[in-house]
Amino acid sequence: MIILITGTRTGIGKALARHFLDLGHRVVGCSRRPSTIEHPEYTHHEADLTDPKQVKAMFRSLRASHGSLDAVVNNAGVATMNHFMLTPDETARHLFDVNFFAVLSCSREAVKLLRRSTEPSPAILNVSTVAVPWALEGQLLYSASKAAVEQLTRVMSKELAEFGIRVNGLGLPPVRTVLTRTVPAEKIDALVQRQAIKRMCDTDDVVGPVEFLLSPQSRFVTGETLFLGGVH
């Protein structure tokens, strides 16, 4: 498969890229800063996904180099943990630009290449968070932007079904990455204690569900956001 994963410089995106490269797939990744992955089947694009021109340029180049896509993981994301009264408009807009509008523009461009896939069940996967079902205080903008992504997942799954493209989501509990490094340990522990499985999720827990949701094994699954760790 040829898989595009956004936000592969660090964290979950990097772990996913490594996993799919180990399985023998071709992976295209991106981030604003340079690549941290070296592999003959890995291509990196330095692109800021909040800039539509950079998104278009990345997909033009991807089309020239790979011709098609079989799967896309909209993983790149940013978070801010703050009371909404203390969140400036500029921060709020940036969060939606990365977490929602970049998913929208990448998906729009990606569909053109997913339609050229020869795989039996091309798929898009969007990364969400427990901050949505738990409506976590201090995470209004972050969870609202991801709630919008979950709605995008549901509607897009219907609009793309006629093209044979599935769209699903993955809802993650806390994972130790750059994104969560400033969250105090006791806050993370309290969230972990709310999970049915009372231990911290790590990237090894994430790769299996992603593999399933991108593979033809889940060919009859679309419009769903699958939450890990038992969070309901």
Ligand SMILES: NC(=O)c1ccc[n+]([C@@H]2O[C@H](COP(=O)([O-])OP(=O)(O)OC[C@H]3O[C@@H](n4cnc5c(N)ncnc54)[C@H](OP(=O)(O)O)[C@@H]3O)[C@@H](O)[C@H]2O)c1
């Ligand atoms: N870690 C958690 O506890 C957790 C829980 C639930 C959901 N999630 C979700 O999981 C996803 C991955 O998060 P992570 O924890 O792996 O965070 P991370 O380590 O901070 O990784 C985020 C990645 O996105 C890239 N990125 C950020 N802004 C970008 C932009 N404007 N354009 C292009 N790339 C951009 C970053 O690279 P550059 O800085 O070089 O651009 C980085 O590679 C996010 O969607 C996050 O919301 C994480």
